[in-house]
Amino acid sequence: MTDTVLVRLRNPNRETDMxxxxxxxxLLERLEINRESVLVVRNGTIVPGDGRLDPGDVVEIRPVIxxxxx
Amino acid sequence: MKCVVxxxxxxxxxxxxxxxxxxxxxxxxxxxxxxxxxSDFDMIDPDDRVLVxxxxxxxxxxxxxxxxxxxxxxxxxxxxxGIGGYSDTSGRHARDYARSRGAELLEVDLPGEYGYDIPxxxxxxxxxPCSACGLSKRHLFDKAALDGGYDVLVTGHNLDDExxxxxxxxxxxxxxxxxxQRPVLPARxxxxxxxxxxxxLSEREMAAYCIVTGIxxxxxxxxxxxxxxxxxxxxxxxxxxxxxxxxxxxxxFSFLRxxxxxxxxxSETERESLSACARCGAPTTTEVCAFCRLAERAGGTSGATxxxxxxxxxKDSP
Numbered sequence: 001m002t003d004t005v006l007v008r009l010r011n012p013n014r015e016t017d018m019x020x021x022x023x024x025x026x027l028l029e030r031l032e033i034n035r036e037s038v039l040v041v042r043n044g045t046i047v048p049g050d051g052r053l054d055p056g057d058v059v060e061i062r063p064v065i066x067x068x069x070x
Numbered sequence: 071m072k073c074v075v076x077x078x079x080x081x082x083x084x085x086x087x088x089x090x091x092x093x094x095x096x097x098x099x100x101x102x103x104x105x106x107x108x109s110d111f112d113m114i115d116p117d118d119r120v121l122v123x124x125x126x127x128x129x130x131x132x133x134x135x136x137x138x139x140x141x142x143x144x145x146x147x148x149x150x151x152g153i154g155g156y157s158d159t160s161g162r163h164a165r166d167y168a169r170s171r172g173a174e175l176l177e178v179d180l181p182g183e184y185g186y187d188i189p190x191x192x193x194x195x196x197x198x199p200c201s202a203c204g205l206s207k208r209h210l211f212d213k214a215a216l217d218g219g220y221d222v223l224v225t226g227h228n229l230d231d232e233x234x235x236x237x238x239x240x241x242x243x244x245x246x247x248x249x250x251q252r253p254v255l256p257a258r259x260x261x262x263x264x265x266x267x268x269x270x271l272s273e274r275e276m277a278a279y280c281i282v283t284g285i286x287x288x289x290x291x292x293x294x295x296x297x298x299x300x301x302x303x304x305x306x307x308x309x310x311x312x313x314x315x316x317x318x319x320x321x322x323f324s325f326l327r328x329x330x331x332x333x334x335x336x337s338e339t340e341r342e343s344l345s346a347c348a349r350c351g352a353p354t355t356t357e358v359c360a361f362c363r364l365a366e367r368a369g370g371t372s373g374a375t376x377x378x379x380x381x382x383x384x385k386d387s388p
């Protein structure tokens with residue numbers, strides 16, 4: 001049993017481990033990611049800012065900003 | 071964290087509304103925001119034939135989904151832009167969604183029907199990829215809506231899109247653009263009626279809507295958008311938003327209420343100088359429109375001497 005959360009990031013695609021348990025809000029602070037620009041997804045479900053991530057969890061940091069001029 | 075409506079487990083917190091929602095009530099909230107935008111800005115009549123500009127991304131699929139749920143007669147239009155595997159994947163998302171809803175998806179293939187793709191057009195016209203892409207899409211969506219007899223063209227521009235464009239226009243004081251930055255552009259001068267029903271919803275909310283409703287959208291960013299200035303504007307605005315929730319909405323809606331009218335005259339002057347493109351008949355301020363010039367430089371085939379309708383094909387529709 002691992003004592004970390006596996007975090008998957010995009011643009012570019014990469015992975016990192018973070019110590020667990022950890023709150024989503026704290027995870028984003030540690031990664032220096034603005035919560036307005038992402039959603040945290042675990043098993044296809046959004047985890048809110050006060051959600052706890054446990055050891056062994058795999059989460060995706062899904063960016064929500066899309067580009068292009070209108 | 072509990073849903074403000076039912077006290078069940080919440081999945082999303084919306085700081086600017088000081089509200090948390092469970093999946094069911096978040097979906098309801100999104101629909102209500104779209105209904106309110108349509109009502110406040112008199113966007114769509116119940117009997118209108120609606121064409122939705124569909125990219126396969128979260129915003130266009132979400133707005134199409136909500137309009138269908140609200141009972142509007144809404145078809146989709148997808149434009150294949152020839153951006154390699156990215157276009158292949160985006161088209162697949164658009165088709166899969168249309169099939170899942172039993173909705174009509176029209177398609178235009180830019181390389182196949184106009185002889186150029188966005189990477190080639192961008193290089194040939196010395197425009198940024200996003201500029202060449204936006205120009206091509208606007209032209210083809212407009213023509214498709216007019217040629218198809220649609221009453222209104224819907225785009226998936228959300229609050230973040232509008233706030234970022236406003237930010238850029240203010241940063242450079244592009245007053246002619248400020249005068250026409252509205253959630254509704256009426257049909258006139260050869261342009262179809264264009265509306266943006268997602269202006270009350272943020273980009274984050276649209277991504278969340280797709281996840282909670284199970285819409286399989288294209289998550290990856292367009293490979294040609296790297297370094298796009300609008301992404302930079304969005305990041306800057308999000309830095310403000312996280313410190314002062316509600317700033318983006320206040321920036322945009324206060325502009326509409328208190329400032330947009332002041333720039334109307336400059337946009338009107340530009341509109342008065344519009345005439346028909348000598349090649350395709352589209353409205354333009356020059357003899358040959360920007361789309362035809364782009365296509366010609368890219369070795370494409372839009373340089374017709376008579377107005378050419380957009381060719382719509384129906385692929386993989388139910």
